[in-house]
Amino acid sequence: MRALTWHGKRDVRIDEVPDPKIEQPTDALVRITTTAICGSDLHLYEVMGPFINEGDVLGHEPMGVVEEVGSEVTELSPGDRVVIPFQISCGQCFMCGQGLQTQCETTQVREEGMGAALFGYTRLYGEVPGGQAQFLRVPQAQYTHIKVPEGPSDERFVYLSDVLPTAWQAVEYADIPEGGSVAVLGLGPIGDMAARIALHRGHRVFGVDLVPQRLERVRARGAEVLDLKEHDDDLAEVIRDRTDGRGPDSVIDAVGMEAHGSLGAQVAQQMTGLLPDAVAEKLMGKAGIDRLHAFHLAIEIVRRGGTISLVGVYGGMADPLPMLTIFDKQIQLRMGQANVKRWADEIMPLLTDGDPLGVEGFATHRLPLEEAPRGYEMFQKKEDGAVKVLLQP
Numbered sequence: 001m002r003a004l005t006w007h008g009k010r011d012v013r014i015d016e017v018p019d020p021k022i023e024q025p026t027d028a029l030v031r032i033t034t035t036a037i038c039g040s041d042l043h044l045y046e047v048m049g050p051f052i053n054e055g056d057v058l059g060h061e062p063m064g065v066v067e068e069v070g071s072e073v074t075e076l077s078p079g080d081r082v083v084i085p086f087q088i089s090c091g092q093c094f095m096c097g098q099g100l101q102t103q104c105e106t107t108q109v110r111e112e113g114m115g116a117a118l119f120g121y122t123r124l125y126g127e128v129p130g131g132q133a134q135f136l137r138v139p140q141a142q143y144t145h146i147k148v149p150e151g152p153s154d155e156r157f158v159y160l161s162d163v164l165p166t167a168w169q170a171v172e173y174a175d176i177p178e179g180g181s182v183a184v185l186g187l188g189p190i191g192d193m194a195a196r197i198a199l200h201r202g203h204r205v206f207g208v209d210l211v212p213q214r215l216e217r218v219r220a221r222g223a224e225v226l227d228l229k230e231h232d233d234d235l236a237e238v239i240r241d242r243t244d245g246r247g248p249d250s251v252i253d254a255v256g257m258e259a260h261g262s263l264g265a266q267v268a269q270q271m272t273g274l275l276p277d278a279v280a281e282k283l284m285g286k287a288g289i290d291r292l293h294a295f296h297l298a299i300e301i302v303r304r305g306g307t308i309s310l311v312g313v314y315g316g317m318a319d320p321l322p323m324l325t326i327f328d329k330q331i332q333l334r335m336g337q338a339n340v341k342r343w344a345d346e347i348m349p350l351l352t353d354g355d356p357l358g359v360e361g362f363a364t365h366r367l368p369l370e371e372a373p374r375g376y377e378m379f380q381k382k383e384d385g386a387v388k389v390l391l392q393p
């Protein structure tokens with residue numbers, strides 16, 4: 001089959017790879033109809049090289065049609081239309097029972113000391129072949145799927161794999177009081193959708209980014225937007241002025257480890273790109289390689305006693321944090337990968353009764369899978385107004 005494979009920093013290609021097949025009785029085989037590129041894939045594209053092997057198939061936002069099921073997958077039949085969550089979870093263990101599917105005890109990658117296995121997301125997460133491909137083997141398929149109705153287009157449902165539950169959890173974890181305010185840092189797909197969800201719930205939303213098209217999309221939905229380039233020095237002050245001098249109740253950091261604006265860490269990240277993998281891997285395991293600009297902003301902006309919801313992915317092991325400020329401001333801090341299955345049922349009505357979040361017009365680009373490398377490049381460089389790129393195998 002054809003699949004998008006990783007070859008090196010900023011080098012992904014469409015290759016011919018062996019067709020996946022059922023290996024375990026709990027597997028299913030899905031023919032992919034739509035699959036997306038995520039901001040998390042950009043970390044693989046840019047800085048996570050030491051943890052990826054050449055030829056690994058990427059992608060974790062797929063949907064399609066069930067082709068074949070293993071003998072223990074009684075919940076699915078060939079022909080079912082499904083979205084596949086980005087994490088693999090069993091539905092039966094203690095963690096899944098708590099709604100913490102990202103910590104699933106059946107699929108945890110214990111050798112690496114990490115949580116649940118993810119599709120197409122490095123050795124750290126099990127090196128499971130991903131879904132930017134014509135076919136996908138889905139382990140733990142009895143639970144690792146979301147059935148969706150026939151009829152509406154793929155664009156209605158594909159974001160259930162990641163963007164919607166992630167943005168939903170970001171807003172839940174932000175714990176915004178009724179009628180309260182939230183600042184969303186980073187208006188890529190995740191921050192954009194989080195802003196839409198917070199607006200839908202009646203909150204006041206401040207959106208911050210430095211890409212004009214991304215600011216405009218979120219402004220058009222009803223948020224007050226601020227261009228970081230114009231407010232490099234006074235962002236916190238401006239938002240404070242508009243919130244009775246206190247700052248917003250909550251801040252969502254939807255940027256993560258490659259934030260613009262932190263020079264030292266940028267150098268560290270570039271170094272990991274130049275070092276041999278084994279050395280770079282050690283450095284990333286021991287050092288603070290994250291560009292923490294957005295997280296520092298969040299700490300500065302949030303009101304005293306408010307909540308920061310970290311949804312952007314960070315990856316260093318020794319990043320220095322302003323503990324004095326975090327402690328003195330009594331900041332609540334919540335974070336993690338989104339527990340997809342935990343939120344799917346709550347989100348579904350917003351996709352089937354009208355389209356209040358605007359998922360139908362959310363994608364900016366639809367490309368054939370063969371053009372995925374170009375999709376990565378334009379998404380990373382934010383060219384041609386790219387915000388969300390969908391791929392059709």
Ligand SMILES: NC(=O)c1ccc[n+]([C@@H]2O[C@H](COP(=O)([O-])OP(=O)(O)OC[C@H]3O[C@@H](n4cnc5c(N)ncnc54)[C@H](O)[C@@H]3O)[C@@H](O)[C@H]2O)c1
Nearest residue numbers: 039040166186188189190255256259260312313336337338
């Ligand atoms: N927790 C999860 O389960 C989960 C799931 C999906 C994605 N993510 C993470 O969420 C983050 C965003 O993902 P995305 O798909 O929206 O990607 P993205 O890269 O398109 O979005 C990041 C946005 O942040 C902006 N930005 C950069 N530096 C900034 C700064 N200092 N202040 C404000 N904005 C800044 C960029 O211009 C960009 O628009 C990534 O780190 C991704 O890995 C987490």
Ligand SMILES: [Zn+2]
Nearest residue numbers: 038040061162
């Ligand atoms: Zn994703």
Ligand SMILES: [Zn+2]
Nearest residue numbers: 090093096104
């Ligand atoms: Zn489990």
